[in-house]
Amino acid sequence: MNVKDKVIEIIAEQAMLEPSDITMDSTPESIGIDSLGLVEAIFAIEETFDISVPFNANEPEKSDFDISSVASIVAGIERLIAEKAP
Amino acid sequence: MKRVVITGAGTINALGMDVAATQEAMREGRCGISELEFRDVQRLAIRIGGQIKGFDPEAEFNRQQLSLYDRFTQFTLIAAREAVNQSGLEFHGEMADRSGVVLGNSGGGLLTQDENYRAVYEEGKNRVHPFVVPKLMNNAAASHVSMEFNLRGPTFTVATACASSNHAMGQAFQMIRSGMCHAMITGGSESMLCFGGVKAWEGLRVMSKDACRPFSATRNGMVQGEGAGVFVFEEYEHARARGAMILGEVLGFAMTSDAADIVMPSKMGAARAISGALRDAGVAKERVTYINAHGTGTAANDKTECAAVADVFGHHADELMISSTKSMHGHLIGGTGAVELLACLMALNDGVIAPTIGYEEPDPECALDVVPNEARDAEVDVVLSNAFAFGGLNAVLVLGRV
Structure with a gap:
């Protein structure tokens, strides 16, 4: 499973939806994930890929990590994984 | 009573x-x-x-x-x-x-x-x-x-x-x-x-x-x-x-629960606790000089708390002072309201309002007099201490001089 599919799986599980219901345009709000749900999903992503996501739940829009859509989340995670690689 | x-x-x-x-x-x-x-x-x-x-x-x-x-x-x-x-x-x-x-x-x-x-x-x-x-x-x-x-x-x-x-x-x-x-x-x-x-x-x-x-x-x-x-x-x-020295009088208290979310605060719950405490104390809201805020420094708390204060006090919200001493001693969680009560006693006994330090830039959603960075001398009548907990549990005390 590639990064994108795995991230979508995690997000779908958090939203209690099927992965097929999630599109790259989906936003956390559009699939019913609130700030606490987002914190949980980010935690699952960190555990899955062994990365640290710079996400501040205090003011998510001001974090160094773009969570505005599934596409931006996937892109951000792919970048963090690439940066981790030696 | x-x-x-x-x-x-x-x-x-x-x-x-x-x-x-x-x-x-x-x-x-x-x-x-x-x-x-x-x-x-x-x-x-x-x-x-x-x-x-x-x-x-x-x-x-x-x-x-x-x-x-x-x-x-x-x-x-x-x-x-x-x-x-x-x-x-x-x-x-x-x-x-x-x-x-x-x-x-x-x-x-x-x-x-x-x-x-x-x-x-x-x-x-x-x-x-x-x-x-x-x-x-x-x-x-x-x-x-x-x-x-x-x-x-x-x-x-x-x-x-x-x-x-x-x-x-x-x-x-x-x-x-x-x-x-x-x-x-x-x-x-x-x-x-x-x-x-x-x-x-x-x-x-x-x-x-x-x-x-x-x-x-x-x-x-x-x-x-x-x-x-x-x-x-x-x-x-x-x-x-017995001629004891009196540091202040506890005039009223109220507690409410948001019954809404385990971490996100509610303006209504906070406002009901503040207005309830004033009612319990039998004190007109115009008499409140100072509020020791819950003021955690999170967006969720600070915006909600300021909105609740504005709701309860109306025009008087612009007259009173509200500061968060957590900027100095940090958030003591279960002990925080107690240490913060010392700022209320200082206001009542010394006429000094503790500041909110670390204040850098106004937030339009917290447009109250937050006593930025420097303590202020003031004529103090009645003071409040706010506490709003995870779990949506709110508790507000009203204090005055004897």
Whole structure:
């Protein structure tokens, strides 16, 4: 499973939806994930890929990590994984 | 209904080892937040806190006591000694039977848990000290206070997260007001600054890595603190008859629950607690000079709290002052309202309003007079102390001069 599919799986599980219901345009709000749900999903992503996501739940829009859509989340995670690689 | 006054105060926190030092730091707008020092701190992303430095438990307690006193109990006893000593009260006979202890606390003996879990899980030990349970239980501090001062009436601990101390002091107030008790030792304490304690908070991703800046547009989260604040609440006629020095009168109290979300605060819940407390006190809102805010430095709290204050006070919201001393001593969780009450007493007794330090830039959603960075002299009439906890539990106290 590639990064994108795995991230979508995690997000779908958090939203209690099927992965097929999630599109790259989906936003956390559009699939019913609130700030606490987002914190949980980010935690699952960190555990899955062994990365640290710079996400501040205090003011998510001001974090160094773009969570505005599934596409931006996937892109951000792919970048963090690439940066981790030696 | 009986009137309730405060005749003793004590504390230990990152700003000072007693009330005088703490209030001096609040007047000067000094910051007690520093680099955390404890085992495994390098494994944390959050490495600052209002940690009490230079505190030597062995100078205060003997070997037997230390085997039973977790750090939160040590803090509580130090603060309680100062408060009871100031009050001049002694507890014998009927006075002892009609006086008790109600303290706020959230984490209990978290350092004791942390150390012993480490011993059995990480170090693989199969034996722990025999007093782990009586040391870590949440009511340990309240019980040791009752034992030290012979308080034989109602004694218990209130755990409502960040509102614990205000809920505790509200209970103490009501017990005296109803005639049930003559005096109560009340307030709260917390000691969560250990690897496991901070790691847990880190997980929630609401902690700041650099500073607590309540109400400032540049804020980026909360900072934890530790310590205790303890007070002697006493029935007014009893205090007057013995010529006790009175630090303030507790005029009213209200508590509400949001019944909505486990972490996100509600403006309605907070507003109902504030207006309820004013109603309970029988005080017109125009008389409120100062509010010691919950002011955690998170976007969720600060915006909600300011909106609630604006709702309750209307035009008067622009006249009153509201500051968060968490910017200086950090968030003491279950002990926070108690240490913050010292800012209320300073306002009432000295006419000095403690500032919100670390304030850099106005936030249009927190457009109140937050007493930025420097303390201010003021004519003070009535003051409020706000506490709004995770779990949607709100507790507000109203204080005035006698």
